[in-house]
Amino acid sequence: MTFLEKTINKAKANKKTIVLPEANDIRTLQATEEALAKGIAEIVLVGDEVDIKKLGAGLNLDGARIVNPAKSPDFDAYVDQFCEMRKAKGMTKELATKTLLDPMYFAVMLVKNGEADGMVSGACHSTAETLRPALQILRTAPGTKLVSSFFVMCVPNCEYGADGVFVYADSGLVENPNAEELSEIAIASAKSFKQLVEVEPKVAMLSYSTYGSAKSELTEKVVEATRLAKEKAPSLVLDGELQVDAALVASVGKSKCPGSPVAGEANVLIFPDLNSGNIAYKLTQRLANAEAYGPVTQGFPKPVNDLSRGCSAEDIVGVIAITAVQAHE
DSSP: OOHHHHHHHHHHHTOEEEEEOOTTSHHHHHHHHHHHHHTOEEEEEESOHHHHHHHTTTSOOTTOEEEOGGGOTTHHHHHHHHHHHTGGGTOOHHHHHHHHTSHHHHHHHHHHTTSOSEEEOOSSSOHHHHHHHHHHHTOOOTTOOOOEEEEEEEOTTOOSTBTTEEEEETSSSOSSOOHHHHHHHHHHHHHHHHHHHOSOOEEEEEOSOSTTSSOSHHHHHHHHHHHHHHHHOTTSEEEEEEOHHHHHOHHHHHHHSTTOSSTTTOOEEEOSSHHHHHHHHHHHHHHSOOEEEEEEEESSSSOEEOOOTTOOHHHHHHHHHHHHHHHTO
């Protein structure tokens, strides 16, 4: 059974409600039809019902709840709530009204108020447009210092990782994390891997150096991040700094870093910056014909997930399932 099949089964076993604010995109409506047909989640679409049904003519959207912000009986209460949340930033009722007419903001308010368990967006919005409302309204989860992202990579016919399944982080959001932030990303990614893949995480803090084979400001950041992560989560199987071949290939790991608890067995790969993480996931996706699910976010109190603007309806269905499973906790 593939990662996606397992995830869909977990989502179906404990059905959650996911809000999709991009109901003006046909891919969203196609994904809604499939998610409902498979029983993956309950779906809330944000937008004008007439426009949605016109765009989705021929699709079976029965069972989806359609909410138009301008006609919602909760709209005025949400405006007051948003004003109170943002009063320190100078929020006025007039500006709050205008802001919450935006489906992205209104969808996050639905999550905030328990009308939905999570949100999926990004098919026709940038990452900033997707995550800014969540950062303003949901903020970060208790005990969490930053929001970061990861991709679940499923590599066919692969002997490495968890039968070819990996988490790559951060590959979509945090541009140049410092050592403290990198340690937080590593710990959060290990938890996400455990939750979604249900395999014990083995975390490699990646660099162009293994165990001091090179020394520079770049490698020292990873060394320090490794130290901090081990200090914060001593029971976590984590090691670094490691080159990616040492992290994945047992024979290379034995040669370069004998005694490492991670070498040759890594399934969570932590990249030193967004350049390397994003390049790596796209290379893996294209050259290894891998499935890439994400960027999936971590660090919000309730899940809000981004999509690639080049995504297909099937991609959206996959992220709906992942978001539903994240919402279980």
